[in-house]
Amino acid sequence: MADHQQRIHPVPDVEAPPQTSPTAPLVAKGTLKSDNGDVPVEKYPPFRRTYPAMNSKPPRKRSCCCKCLCWSLCLLLLLIVIVAVTVGILFLVFQPKLPKYSIDRLAITRFNLSSVDSSLSATFDVTITARNPNKRIGIYYEGGSYLDVWYTGTKLCEGSMPKFYQGHRNTTVLVLPLSGQIQNGTGLVTSLQQQQQNTGNIPLRLRVNQPVRVKLGKLKLMKVKFLVRCRLVVDALAANDAITIQNSSCKFRLRL
Secondary structure (H helix, E strand, C coil), X not given: CCCCCCCCCCCCCCCCCCCCCCCCCCXXXXXXXXXXXXXXXXXXXXXXXXXXCCCCCCCCCCCHHHHHHHHHHHHHHHHHHHHHHHHHHHHHHHCCCCCEEEEEEEEEEEEEECCCCCCEEEEEEEEEEEEECCCCEEEEECCCCEEEEEECCEEEEEECCCCEEECCCEEEEEEEEEEEEECCHHHHHHHHHHHHHHHCCEXXXXXXXXXXXXXXXXXXXXXXXXXXXXXXXXXXXXXXCCCCEEEEXXXXXXXX
């Protein structure tokens, strides 16, 4: 067919070496090709702000001393609670009441001023009534007691109380002999006379320090001290005279 155009198909050259794709890029990694196409432009990595590393500390372990202190405080608190509960129970069971004391009589058997050295010798007999109003509590009056009588700042005489046991709801009357000697008694006698002339009475103070042991049922507690402070007003201080106590009051205090 002459009318048809001749078509030519390319035939691959079997003797030519095979073409291989390039293994390395024409532009280095991390760079950009310039607009001119020949000079590569270096590409910088994006800016990143860095922070200092924070090392988290492991939790502290409690030391042995801290644990011992905590246990000691807990045991102390528990002991306080136990003691408070015990005291409360004893209070409800025994219902303790304070003992009462009063001065009923004062007799002066000797009140003489010496003509040799001007010393004053005094001997008193004081009658004290002790009352125990408790139903289930007894009182042991121990040895080592001390009792004295004062006028203003001068001690007139002193003595002690005997040892005895005072039972439940008991009233005990004690006659206690007291004696003393005051050096330079002339000034004291003059002061007493002026006091009696001006006011018609003489104020005195009586103090008692008495060791005791309280008995709760069959339980005998530790030794404590009864402190008794009495104020009394008498009409005179003279030997072999009938002395009248115009006024008296006593206060009681307990000391461990």
